[in-house]
Amino acid sequence: MNDTELDQLLNTWSVPPVPASLCARVRVGFYARPERKKFRGLRVLITAAGIALFLLAVTLALPQTLRLVSPAVRAPYIVDSDIVRYGFDGTPSVEFSLGSYNNEGSEVVVYEVAHSLLPAIKLGLKAIGPVVGRLTLLFVVSHEQSERAKLIARVSAGGFEGYWLGSAAALIDSGCVNGPVVGHETILNHRTVAVRQFNDVQRMTLWMAPDLGCFALRLTREERRPDGTFRLVLKKQATKVTLNP
Numbered sequence: 033m034n035d036t037e038l039d040q041l042l043n044t045w046s047v048p049p050v051p052a053s054l055c056a057r058v059r060v061g062f063y064a065r066p067e068r069k070k071f072r073g074l075r076v077l078i079t080a081a082g083i084a085l086f087l088l089a090v091t092l093a094l095p096q097t098l099r100l101v102s103p104a105v106r107a108p109y110i111v112d113s114d115i116v117r118y119g120f121d122g123t124p125s126v127e128f129s130l131g132s133y134n135n136e137g138s139e140v141v142v143y144e145v146a147h148s149l150l151p152a153i154k155l156g157l158k159a160i161g162p163v164v165g166r167l168t169l170l171f172v173v174s175h176e177q178s179e180r181a182k183l184i185a186r187v188s189a190g191g192f193e194g195y196w197l198g199s200a201a202a203l204i205d206s207g208c209v210n211g212p213v214v215g216h217e218t219i220l221n222h223r224t225v226a227v228r229q230f231n232d233v234q235r236m237t238l239w240m241a242p243d244l245g246c247f248a249l250r251l252t253r254e255e256r257r258p259d260g261t262f263r264l265v266l267k268k269q270a271t272k273v274t275l276n277p
Contacts, residue, residue, distance in 0.1 A: 037238070040273045058121070063100060063222045064202065069228070079219050079224065088218065094242055098222075101202050107133040107140070107142060108133060108272060108275075108276065109133050109244065109274060109275045109276065110131045110132070110133055110142060110273075110274045111131065111132055111133060111244070111247055111249065111270050111272070111273050111274075112129065112130075112131050112270065112271050112272040112273075112274075113130055113131075113132070113153050113269060113270045113271060114126050114127070114128070114129050114269055114271060115127050115128040115130070115189055115190035115266070115267075115268050116266070116267045116268075116269065117265070117266055118263075118264050118265055118266065120263075122123055122263075122264070124186060124267075126147050127146070127147060127191075128144055128145065128146055128147065128190030128191065129144075129145045129147065129189055130144040130145070130188065131143045132141065132143075132188060132247075133244075133245075133247065134245035134246060134247040135245070136200050136201070136204070136245070136246060137185040137197075137200030137201065137203045137246050138184065138185045138186045138200050139185075139186055139187050139194075139243055139247065139248075139266070141188050144190065144191075146191075181199055183199060183201065184198065184199065184200060185197040185198060185199070185200035185203045185246070187238065187248050187251060187268075189251065189253075189266060189268055190268075193266075195236065195251075197210055197238075198210055203246050204216065204245065204246055204267070205243055207225065207228055207245040208227065208240035208241075208242050209225060210227060210229075211227045211228055211229045212224065212228050213225060213227055214228045214230075214237060217239060218237060219241070219249040219250060219270060220249060220272070220273045221251060221273075222241040222243060222244060223241065223242070223243070224239040224240055224241045224249055224250070225239070225240055225242070226238070226239045226240075233255065233256055234253060234254060234255050234256060234265075235253075235254050235256075235262060236251065236252065236253045237251070237252050237253075238250070238251050239251070244273070248268065249269075249270040249273075250257070250267070250268065250269050251266075251267065251268040252266070252267050252268075253266040253267075255266050
């Protein structure tokens with residue numbers, strides 16, 4: 033087909049007339065769109081302002097301490113510990129400092145301090161966590177389940193992070209041995225037994241002191257690399273033990 037034949041073919045086509053209502057619909061669309069953008073922008077602005085205020089509050093709270101136990105509660109001892117996070121290059125960063133003790137085999141955190149922004153955000157959320165948690169328990173967890181959870185030994189790793197060690201009573205009865213023993217060491221004048229727990233992706237080693245109700249004076253968590261070696265991810269290290277504070 034040459035150009036002349038193509039022109040003749042196109043000339044045989046007829047385009048239907050534009051309906052009068054089309055112009056009206058287009059005008060309505062143009063007038064309505066800026067209103068939607070305006071309100072969407074306002075919502076984004078309000079959300080951003082809320083986030084900014086929250087982050088500002090957290091930043092201002094960084095030097096402060098979150099106390100998690102009533103001052104009326106008298107602990108038999110307080111262990112001061114640092115929670116250190118390790119980057120992919122092995123660089124350590126202290127995220128939290130906390131004071132705690134073991135009650136019947138399970139750790140009770142007395143106070144907690146965040147040392148950078150992200151841990152501080154976790155601490156801020158943890159501060160309102162008990163209120164949300166109580167509301168959740170009313171609808172999701174039965175009283176029986178809640179009571180059973182109190183019988184499980186738990187080790188805190190700062191913020192919301194923690195590890196369950198099975199029955200607290202069984203842990204104490206076994207002399208703090210609930211896995212393969214990999215060594216013994218005296219830490220801050222307290223003899224500990226080092227117990228290792230592991231799975232396909234990570235391993236955790238706890239140095240627990242029997243005379244402190246199996247308190248973990250040291251904890252390390254390592255992740256398995258693709259080549260089978262392990263990389264240190266987190267370490268909890270006791271820095272001081274104060275008896276009968």
